[in-house]
Amino acid sequence: MSDDMGVIVRTMARATIPLIGIFGAYVVSHGHLTPGGGFQGGATIAGAGILFLLAFGLSEMKRRYDKHLYSALEGIGGLVFLGAAMLGIGTAFFYNTLWHDGPVFNGEPGTLLSAGYLPIMNLAVGLKVFTGLVSAMAAIALYRRWKS
């Protein structure tokens, strides 16, 4: 017996997973402009991953999910965040040198390419939260103690 949730749920999931992913990516990339940000957007994208896990079942998830890749990506997310925080170390830790001195992300406030390191940090946090939450859900699904 397969552990997916049937053809109706799978079809719906196929249709909605890309939309959820796009909406999450929008929340992440507009984190410095609109409500939400890296964490919220990352959690939304992770929602797509969890929907995949539920709709297609654990066996399909095992084939598509690579533990080492996800944990390396999570580390990269953290490192990018730390690197963005260290850009202005000459003045202070977390000094927003991109916003004050450029050369990128120093546009008009309210536009996409503004706010200095904030978009970079949002992307990094989004990556970290997405990979972390998907890994946590995969671990919980793997370690369940009951069998269907």
Place this chain on the structure above:
Amino acid sequence: MNGEAILPYIIIIPLFGAFSMPIVSLAGRKAREAWAVLISALTLVVASALFYHVWDTKEIIVYTLGAKTPFGQGVDFPIRIVWEVDLLGAIMVLTVAFVSFMAILYSIGYMKHDTGLEKYYTLILILELGMLGIAITGDLFNFYVFLEIMSIASYALVAFRNDTWEGIEAGIKYMFVGSIASSFVLLGIALLYGQYGTLTMGYMAIKILENPTVTAKVALALFIAGLLFKSGASPVHMWLADAHPAAPSSISAMLSGLVIKIGGIYAMARILFSIYSPLANKILEAYNQPYINMGAIGWVIIIFACLTLIIGNAMAVIQTDMKRLLAYSSVGQIGYILLGLGIGLAAYGTQTGEVALAGAIYHTVNHALMKALLFLVAGAVIHEVGTRNLNELSGLAKTMPKTTFAFLIGAAAIVGTPPLNGFASKWLIYESSAVFNPVLGAIAIIGTAFCTAAYVRVLYTFFGRPSERIANAEDPETSMMLPMLLLVLAIVVMGLFPWQISDKVMIPAARMLEQFKFEYIQALISLAGGA
């Protein structure tokens, strides 16, 4: 050397190490272990430089995150996160970095047979990071964030060996108790923020002095309750006796040696002396203004301290589990530190209070070294013999002579035998408590009597007739032996210069903490000109 330039690296280096650990560990276990040791060694170097700088200049370092000054444009109050390091903070940073380095070095040999080690080393670096952050922060919410980083890493590490139910049960218990304690602290911070509209500790102190409301008193009560939980004081020490023995021994060393002190004692001292300034409250009292009675707070802490040091040490005597004995002994020693802190507050402004406070700080450092050593020895015994039941460990001195020697030094130091480091700090606490109130001195001595009984019992077992169980045991490999010997060396060397260390480091640290000239507030406000 510029202290402000090196301060952020105390956070950056362990954070970088922890984040890059999943990537580095793809290169294999050797790379992972080397990376963890390298990162913690670098942290120790930076911590030593920071300590030397603060000790040398006797000035409080104020570091602003994200800008040159903490003051916003056009406003005259600090709006940014600041890190503020005085001598007490620097001492704590050095202790944390040293003991963490020892624990990580020890883990190479001790955790050899475990799986999932990339998570272990990531978590241990994050635990170190959280403790370092608490020691350097000057912002209340930043303090809470680091407290949670530290706590969550330690919950996970207590339950790291999840093949037995003991670790999982202890981890869950620790998590529940720790979360309750954290929520007390968070509620206290929320009340203060709602009342005074700032989170910077130095500025909060000014605001509380201008208007010491009931809210501030309720928040203080919540802080003390939460932090007594975190430090494992009686009557809420029950989680400690489960969590510390269940963790892997290298983690037990960090939990007992560092976490309960940084997350409990240090945080309490910081809040009591830097936010609720006792000197200013005395001045307010003299002028018949509304004030907060810090002397009474000191007595509350003294009462808890007396309970803790009697119950902790007495419970240690009757344990048959070696690590549980050490955990209860930690509860007892926390009692001494709390006693010093309480007397420092109740006898504020007198010589006695200063000596008691210096003794508390001194004992915090000493106990971190001693208890780390003892837990590492317990770990070596478990590693070699496979049991921690004292009834089966008879005669260990024959087969594990070096380990037994390390235990002998640690036990003698914790009891307070003169040529070792525990003597000086305990003496300062006995002396000040006897001068302050003879009954407290008597209680402290009774606690030590119990403590001696507990450790003599273990030594008696170790030097007893060899049992069959230990016939094949031998001293552990170098990577486990080296941290133990380094800790023994630290204990002996610190024991050789007790009064020099006390006069040159601990008394100045106590004086800086008491802030007779409002140094902590001054250091912050002096930056206002540059806004």
